[in-house]
Amino acid sequence: SNYVVKVENLKVYFTKGGMFTKKYVVKALDGVTLSIKEREIMGVVGESGSGKTTLGRVTIGLQKPTSGNVYIKADNKEINVNKAKLKDISNYVQMIYQDPYSSIDPIMRVYDVLATPLKYKKMSDIDKKIEEAMRLVDLPLELLENRVYQLSGGQRQRLSIARAIVVNPKYIVADEPTTMLDASLKGEILKIIKDARESKGFSFMYITHELPIAKIISDRIIVLYLGKIVELGNSNEIIKNPLHPYTQGLIEVYPRIDPSLRDKIKEIKIKVDIVRPDKGCVFYPRCPFAMPKCKEQEPELKEVSQNHYVACWLY
Ligand code: SF4
Numbered sequence: 001s002n003y004v005v006k007v008e009n010l011k012v013y014f015t016k017g018g019m020f021t022k023k024y025v026v027k028a029l030d031g032v033t034l035s036i037k038e039r040e041i042m043g044v045v046g047e048s049g050s051g052k053t054t055l056g057r058v059t060i061g062l063q064k065p066t067s068g069n070v071y072i073k074a075d076n077k078e079i080n081v082n083k084a085k086l087k088d089i090s091n092y093v094q095m096i097y098q099d100p101y102s103s104i105d106p107i108m109r110v111y112d113v114l115a116t117p118l119k120y121k122k123m124s125d126i127d128k129k130i131e132e133a134m135r136l137v138d139l140p141l142e143l144l145e146n147r148v149y150q151l152s153g154g155q156r157q158r159l160s161i162a163r164a165i166v167v168n169p170k171y172i173v174a175d176e177p178t179t180m181l182d183a184s185l186k187g188e189i190l191k192i193i194k195d196a197r198e199s200k201g202f203s204f205m206y207i208t209h210e211l212p213i214a215k216i217i218s219d220r221i222i223v224l225y226l227g228k229i230v231e232l233g234n235s236n237e238i239i240k241n242p243l244h245p246y247t248q249g250l251i252e253v254y255p256r257i258d259p260s261l262r263d264k265i266k267e268i269k270i271k272v273d274i275v276r277p278d279k280g281c282v283f284y285p286r287c288p289f290a291m292p293k294c295k296e297q298e299p300e301l302k303e304v305s306q307n308h309y310v311a312c313w314l315y
Helices: 052-059 110-120 126-136 141-145 154-166 183-200 211-217 236-240 245-254 259-262 292-296
Strands: 002-016 022-039 041-045 067-074 077-080 093-096 171-175 205-206 220-225 227-235 303-304 308-310
Touching: 002 052, 002 205, 022 052, 022 227, 041 183, 041 211, 041 227, 052 093, 052 171, 052 205, 110 126, 110 141, 110 154, 110 236, 126 141, 126 154, 126 183, 141 236, 154 183, 183 205, 183 211, 205 211, 211 220, 211 236, 211 245, 220 236, 220 245, 227 236, 227 245
Parallel strands: 041 205, 041 220, 093 171, 171 205
Antiparallel strands: 002 022, 002 067, 067 077, 220 227, 227 308, 303 308
């Protein structure tokens, strides 16, 4: 198929506690399978603790999984990201971070932020590539001689996007790049990402805790809960016809999206502490629709209508 990123049964487990408290295993990701197509923006939605950032990091090789595989297709090769060296895949995969202040050295010249990865890769036409990246993120070329600390927050975030796209990668993980920005700047950043996809054909994983943002930016959306995909489908379908009780709860948190949905959805109390059950459905401690079966058996992710997948015994 025409995938760029393929993730197979990814698990990331680690142990916490030990010294003074009981040891326990945290399952940051627990059997995630997905693929992202060429030119596709895949939204990954979840609360903190859902594993969304871990998923993004593992897909670009910044973190090794406990088990499972990630493949990137680029230059007619299929690369196993977990086996590759970071320096060998940095042409193909890039990341845009949440915080534009800590992710770029403030003392650097803007030009050097963009030139460094190109020089490292011994690429040609460095100035041309830098100018193109600046244009794509709507930053004036005059800024190239400035130091990063002289830029505003919005300009820094554009620069971090420029840094990701300047090497012309196949796949970019954007980890909540608008979270730290004012509402007025969020839209600009989303537009820049969409335009970059249009003109350069990148594939994106767009990580966010805000479903409305995922709807604006993504072609498809994955809803992640405690390290598992609970729902997956086309963005419009997920917003108009959310099937999993957790997704329905997320939409209720943002009632302005579609007021007609509000009445249909029973109240889901969002608990602050998330308890992961040992067996059964991961969501049952919070689910208003839980049945006895849900405590015992885990529902599989299955296709309930075309391209719409849900893991829930209601379907
Ligand atoms: Fe709720 Fe059961 Fe569906 Fe889990 S499987 S979301 S507990 S109804």
